[in-house]
Amino acid sequence: xxxxxxxxxxFAAIPGLARPTxxxxxxxxxxxxxxxxxLADAALAEQRNTAACTPSNARDARRYQITIERGPARxxxxxxxxxxxxxxxxxxxxxxxxxxx
Numbered sequence: 001x002x003x004x005x006x007x008x009x010x011f012a013a014i015p016g017l018a019r020p021t022x023x024x025x026x027x028x029x030x031x032x033x034x035x036x037x038x039l040a041d042a043a044l045a046e047q048r049n050t051a052a053c054t055p056s057n058a059r060d061a062r063r064y065q066i067t068i069e070r071g072p073a074r075x076x077x078x079x080x081x082x083x084x085x086x087x088x089x090x091x092x093x094x095x096x097x098x099x100x101x
Contacts, residue, residue: 077091
């Protein structure tokens with residue numbers, strides 16, 4: 001599994017945010033793969049069960065796009081600071097802690 005986080009917008013332009021954060025776990029320990037898979041599954045389920053996950057209209061809100069690749073399957077989640085669903089937020093924090101730019 002490979003997960004990529006893109007961050008856009010916000011109050012100030014910070015060049016380092018333009019680079020994606022990537023987490024590749026195909027060679028990680030099973031416990032790490034299971035934890036990340038669970039976080040990704042929860043965020044995907046949350047998106048499917050939410051009628052309208054609309055990003056915030058706030059000008060200075062950051063927008064987050066998480067792309068989850070599992071073999072040929074590819075899912076994309078999008079949220080912003082003004083309305084981060086709980087499972088999306090957990091996955092976002094995990095990616096920020098463990099991903100690489």
